[in-house]
């Protein structure tokens with residue numbers, strides 16, 4: 419609970435003070451007895467109801483505490499602490515909306531107390547209201563910068579909008595170099611749109627390479643605001659405009675002056691499509707780009723090979739372990755496993771093949787798929803198809819996170835599309851898989867021989 423019983427001394431009789439002393443000494447039965455005497459005299463006694471509610475709350479009886487705290491705040495003289503404590507009880511009972519209202523009342527009555535703001539931030543985070551959570555927690559820290567709870571809670575909220583991989587991504591020098599090489603060749607004198615600003619790295623690469631103007635959009639408001647200040651700090655505020663919007667909400671003439679000649683985007687997940695890149699690119703072609711716009715990257719592919727190796731089997735299935743047969747547990751094994759394969763002793767049992775290719779200069783992407791033949795080049799147990807991504811930044815530059823390849827150490831993990839059962843394969847045969855996408859995710863399934 420973010421606050422304790424208020425010492426509203428002016429309103430307290432000797433019995434009130436005695437009850438308070440018992441409560442503070444942890445002598446809850448005696449505190450309750452004093453409160454009952456007070457409430458028998460006046461059932462609306464705000465302080466006695468508040469204290470009685472706290473006695474129950476401290477004994478783990480939130481349901482019993484609730485009516486007392488509700489009566490405590492019903493009087494026009496209720497303290498901020500009574501509202502704050504009501505908020506704590508309501509949130510413990512799972513009534514988050516009412517708890518949020520109670521904390522707001524506590525904050526109105528005592529705006530200098532950081533605790534109700536901290537607790538409000540936690541509830542907004544639970545509710546998924548990220549901007550409101552950040553606002554409340556930042557306000558708590560502006561009152562008490564060293565409030566450790568609020569510091570941790572704020573960082574937990576940030577981690578929901580800026581996942582851990584974002585930092586590995588920013589430091590992925592192979593990715594950064596590939597983008598910068600293509601950006602340098604394409605952008606001088608051009609009007610650029612970037613979808614997905616993040617910290618502003620690619621937008622600043624474009625501005626530094628001589629783009630006439632860079633419009634860069636970021637769907638997450640807090641990230642967009644931070645990117646705008648990073649851009650200003652690095653001296654590019656005159657050439658880069660951060661648009662704090664999802665790309666599909668941008669209107670030319672309002673958010674950006676004119677259609678862009680170049681689209682830069684790095685909104686790829688490890689299976690390419692999770693960040694809804696296809697609808698965003700379709701929308702950009704229709705509404706935000708000139709007819710012959712250049713796209714960086716111009717194409718993105720899901721690549722794959724048949725995978726085997728004991729270490730891989732250990733990640734994907736269970737068999738005899740410690741002398742027990744656990745094989746039926748394989749029923750629950752996921753069809754797709756996200757795993758960084760660099761550093762894993764895998765065996766490639768086929769050549770690399772292109773499973774699916776997305777030419778981003780096209781204006782429409784239909785869901786669908788096709789059969790892919792994988793010639794087997796090794797002998798052993800095959801567990802499925804390993805997948806990585808390849809980005810064709812332009813005619814000259816490619817980036818790939820092929821496991822064990824030159825992009826080794828990529829921040830993008832790989833994916834294994836796991837066969838229902840491991841297969842024994844021999845060099846010379848061919849396996850057939852079906853690779854398909856529904857515009858949001860990719861799947862690869864084994865076809866019957």
Ligand SMILES: C[S@@+](CC[C@H](N)C(=O)[O-])C[C@H]1O[C@@H](n2cnc3c(N)ncnc32)[C@H](O)[C@@H]1O
Pocket residue numbers: 587588613614615616617618619620635636637638641663664665666683684685686693698
């Ligand atoms: C993978 S990060 C890349 C950040 C930056 N471009 C870089 O390469 O360092 C993608 C960012 O784009 C944002 N984003 C993804 N799709 C978007 C869209 N269609 N419109 C606006 N922002 C988007 C996400 O919120 C995230 O911050």
